[in-house]
Amino acid sequence: MLCRPSLGIRLYSSLPATYYHPTIYALSTSLGQKSAIAVLRITGSHTKHIFQELTASTKTPIERRASLRNLYDNSQGKKNFLDSSLVLYFANPKSYTGEDMLELHLHGGRAVVKSVLKAIERMGNMQSGRVIRYALPGEFSQRAFQNGRMDLTQVEGVGELIDAETETQRRSAVSSMTGQNKQIFERWRATIVSNIAQLTAIIDFGDDAEIEDIDQILRAASLQMRALRKEVERFVRKVDRSAILQNGIKVAFLGSPNAGKSSLLNCITNDDTSIVSNIPGTTRDSIDVPLDINGFKVVLCDTAGIRDTTEDEIEQEGIKRAKAKASQSDLAIVVVDPLSEQILNPQLCEFVRTAIPHKQIIIVINKVDLVDDGTVTKIKKYLQTSFEEQFVITSTSCNTLEGIDYLVAQLSQRFETLSETTQDSDPITVSKRVQEILTNDILFGIDEFLRTCESGDVVMASENLNYAAEGIGKITGETVGIEEVLGIVFSRFCVGK
Numbered sequence: 001m002l003c004r005p006s007l008g009i010r011l012y013s014s015l016p017a018t019y020y021h022p023t024i025y026a027l028s029t030s031l032g033q034k035s036a037i038a039v040l041r042i043t044g045s046h047t048k049h050i051f052q053e054l055t056a057s058t059k060t061p062i063e064r065r066a067s068l069r070n071l072y073d074n075s076q077g078k079k080n081f082l083d084s085s086l087v088l089y090f091a092n093p094k095s096y097t098g099e100d101m102l103e104l105h106l107h108g109g110r111a112v113v114k115s116v117l118k119a120i121e122r123m124g125n126m127q128s129g130r131v132i133r134y135a136l137p138g139e140f141s142q143r144a145f146q147n148g149r150m151d152l153t154q155v156e157g158v159g160e161l162i163d164a165e166t167e168t169q170r171r172s173a174v175s176s177m178t179g180q181n182k183q184i185f186e187r188w189r190a191t192i193v194s195n196i197a198q199l200t201a202i203i204d205f206g207d208d209a210e211i212e213d214i215d216q217i218l219r220a221a222s223l224q225m226r227a228l229r230k231e232v233e234r235f236v237r238k239v240d241r242s243a244i245l246q247n248g249i250k251v252a253f254l255g256s257p258n259a260g261k262s263s264l265l266n267c268i269t270n271d272d273t274s275i276v277s278n279i280p281g282t283t284r285d286s287i288d289v290p291l292d293i294n295g296f297k298v299v300l301c302d303t304a305g306i307r308d309t310t311e312d313e314i315e316q317e318g319i320k321r322a323k324a325k326a327s328q329s330d331l332a333i334v335v336v337d338p339l340s341e342q343i344l345n346p347q348l349c350e351f352v353r354t355a356i357p358h359k360q361i362i363i364v365i366n367k368v369d370l371v372d373d374g375t376v377t378k379i380k381k382y383l384q385t386s387f388e389e390q391f392v393i394t395s396t397s398c399n400t401l402e403g404i405d406y407l408v409a410q411l412s413q414r415f416e417t418l419s420e421t422t423q424d425s426d427p428i429t430v431s432k433r434v435q436e437i438l439t440n441d442i443l444f445g446i447d448e449f450l451r452t453c454e455s456g457d458v459v460m461a462s463e464n465l466n467y468a469a470e471g472i473g474k475i476t477g478e479t480v481g482i483e484e485v486l487g488i489v490f491s492r493f494c495v496g497k
């Protein structure tokens with residue numbers, strides 16, 4: 001079909017852009033692992049042919065209806081039964097890739113999967129132009145993008161969703177995958193393009209316009225861009241906060257030797273990850289333990305006990321590393337031994353007060369099974385006064401597990417604050433690529449626009465807005481065409497003008 005859009009002529013066909021590309025197939029479930037079911041996907045213009053060959057029939061598959069079919073290999077001149085499989089067919093353009101697609105739900109044995117893969121491979125025939133090959137990594141999603149089924153943010157969202165290890169990572173990938181981020185970017189883009197159109201109108205047709213009119217248009221554009229800048233900044237801040245979820249929230253365990261840091265870590269992880277012993281100074285180096293706490297990816301770090309004096313060089317190095325770890329962590333748990341002569345030794349006290357920059361600290365009085373309630377209360381009061389009530393102070397016993405659940409609940413609350421995750425507001429994760437474009441292209445373009453706008457340079461102001469809009473285009477994969485800008489300019493003219 002040939003159609004004439006409002007401006008310019010463009011060839012338009014109902015066939016997807018990748019129609020003449022090879023037909024690709026791949027196992028979507030784990031390769032080389034035995035499973036109950038293995039899902040094999042095929043996409044491209046020869047999908048129907050593959051279906052007919054495999055099912056040894058000339059019938060067209062029924063769209064979007066699962067049916068049980070026997071699969072055969074017909075390459076040796078006879079029907080060789082391979083498997084009985086659930087078959088699902090999606091006709092273009094209403095499929096994941098925008099092309100004809102077939103899903104085979106095979107029995108998951110390695111030999112079954114291998115035989116069907118081999119049969120499909122044999123159907124390729126270069127001479128007759130039937131190019132069929134195994135898919136490259138991400139090629140199904142690439143086709144979806146090429147055929148306009150998804151923009152780049154959604155493609156990246158799918159990748160993040162597959163990589164998600166925890167509940168919050170899953171939630172943060174959803175905003176990209178379901179197109180919520182795309183909608184935000186499209187709204188920003190529409191605002192910018194509409195302002196480019198205003199400026200283009202001044203540049204191209206503004207000879208007769210009054211100076212006051214031009215000033216008014218610039219003022220209005222500047223106002224809108226300032227508001228947009230705030231919104232982009234808010235988005236970037238939220239992305240920054242959410243980024244913590246991808247790498248894991250770093251939690252350092254600090255305290256005097258023998259306070260019970262390793263034991264507490266093991267209680268939280270429910271594992272014997274760290275070496276526990278009653279010899280002070282057992283932990284000589286920092287140990288990282290990644291784990292999922294209430295849906296948050298967390299990296300717990302056990303550190304060497306910090307004490308004032310030690311001649312042991314290895315221990316000194318351990319203390320140095322413990323301090324470095326705590327300074328880099330997002331949250332520190334300071335473990336206190338109630339039986340110790342000094343509740344907090346001066347070196348540790350000073351470090352907690354001054355060297356932990358973020359002040360995200362929870363103080364834990366451990367070993368409460370060895371002391372009475374009165375002592376715990378007294379120590380709590382002492383610590384509250386020492387740290388001017390800046391930190392949450394709680395108590396635990398690694399022997400009776402008293403206070404462990406409460407500590408975990410406290411930690412979860414902190415994780416929500418650190419990542420700005422609430423019941424009503426999901427974190428937002430975008431790729432490093434998108435993060436860079438947000439700052440280097442969009443915010444930069446808007447800032448430059450505001451600067452040039454103030455000096456009244458309409459041409460440069462328009463150029464800078466273009467830069468910001470192209471940044472959004474880089475994120476979503478769409479470019480700003482002159483036709484689009486002129487379309488907006490002319491749409492504001494009255495009919496007949």
Ligand SMILES: Nc1nc2c(ncn2[C@@H]2O[C@H](COP(=O)(O)OP(=O)(O)OP(=O)(O)O)[C@@H](O)[C@H]2O)c(=O)[nH]1
Nearest residue numbers: 258259260261262263277278281282283305367398
């Ligand atoms: N009764 C009791 N003993 C505990 C508790 N927590 C730890 N301990 C004991 O205290 C001793 C030291 O525990 P660790 O977990 O190795 O202490 P740490 O702070 O990691 O020690 P360093 O590696 O030397 O810094 C061990 O004998 C533990 O069994 C607790 O809550 N109650």
